[in-house]
Amino acid sequence: MKRTLHGVTLAAVLFTGGVSLAQSAAPATPAAKPAPAAKGMAEFKGFMAPTDPKAFLERLHYINQSEIKQAELAQKNSQNPDVQSYAKMMIDSHTAADKQVMDFAKTQNLKLAEMPKPANDMEKKAMAADKANMEKLQTLKGAPFDSCYMAGQVGAHDEAIGKVMAAKQGMTSAPAEMTTMLTQLSQELPKHRDMAWQTLGKLDDAMGVGGAGMQGGTMDHGSMNHGSTGSMGGTTGGTTKTK
Numbered sequence: 001m002k003r004t005l006h007g008v009t010l011a012a013v014l015f016t017g018g019v020s021l022a023q024s025a026a027p028a029t030p031a032a033k034p035a036p037a038a039k040g041m042a043e044f045k046g047f048m049a050p051t052d053p054k055a056f057l058e059r060l061h062y063i064n065q066s067e068i069k070q071a072e073l074a075q076k077n078s079q080n081p082d083v084q085s086y087a088k089m090m091i092d093s094h095t096a097a098d099k100q101v102m103d104f105a106k107t108q109n110l111k112l113a114e115m116p117k118p119a120n121d122m123e124k125k126a127m128a129a130d131k132a133n134m135e136k137l138q139t140l141k142g143a144p145f146d147s148c149y150m151a152g153q154v155g156a157h158d159e160a161i162g163k164v165m166a167a168k169q170g171m172t173s174a175p176a177e178m179t180t181m182l183t184q185l186s187q188e189l190p191k192h193r194d195m196a197w198q199t200l201g202k203l204d205d206a207m208g209v210g211g212a213g214m215q216g217g218t219m220d221h222g223s224m225n226h227g228s229t230g231s232m233g234g235t236t237g238g239t240t241k242t243k
């Protein structure tokens with residue numbers, strides 16, 4: 001049985017009631033258009049990112065620190081060499097990325113908060129979910145930890161790519177250094193996401209359920225890498241498909 005992963009699921013709840021014959025005869029009303037992104041926010045295929053450089057840098061710093069902490073926990077709680085190798089790569093990569101973020105913030109005289117102030121209820125819930133996920137990982141070891149950690153990594157990178165794509169689309173007047181940083185992220189994050197998916201597939205194979213290959217991905221990072229306007233969760237320019 002193959003495992004299908006969805007990095008980020010956008011769920012809609014449809015409320016239906018009784019429909020009379022008169023109602024059924026009435027012409028269908030056009031579907032409502034999606035609400036535009038709030039002021040100061042950029043949207044890309046459902047992913048939101050602030051257009052203010054300081055606010056977005058704080059989110060990058062938060063993501064980097066979260067990834068480092070989870071990877072350090074993975075090196076303690078996992079006995080799987082593939083998972084440990086992935087975690088080591090994440091520590092090295094996100095440590096370097098965070099240094100770049102902090103160095104750039106310093107040149108702009110920006111003091112970044114360790115925990116960004118949520119821009120809306122959705123972001124508040126996402127941060128609460130991050131905390132709950134970290135607490136869950138701290139209680140797991142061995143194979144259960146590996147599955148939870150690697151599945152979470154696929155989803156986390158889909159989300160990160162979406163935010164980067166939204167920021168890249170919305171920050172049209174950002175400093176050159178910020179534009180370069182976003183481009184680098186759009187190239188690196190999909191690679192991390194692919195490695196997470198491949199590592200998770202190996203765990204599936206080891207458990208005898210079969211790896212899902214790359215078919216189970218949720219982001220089309222190929223189009224992202226070509227800079228198409230689309231999403232974030234891995235890097236610049238994805239569409240919701242496979243990675």
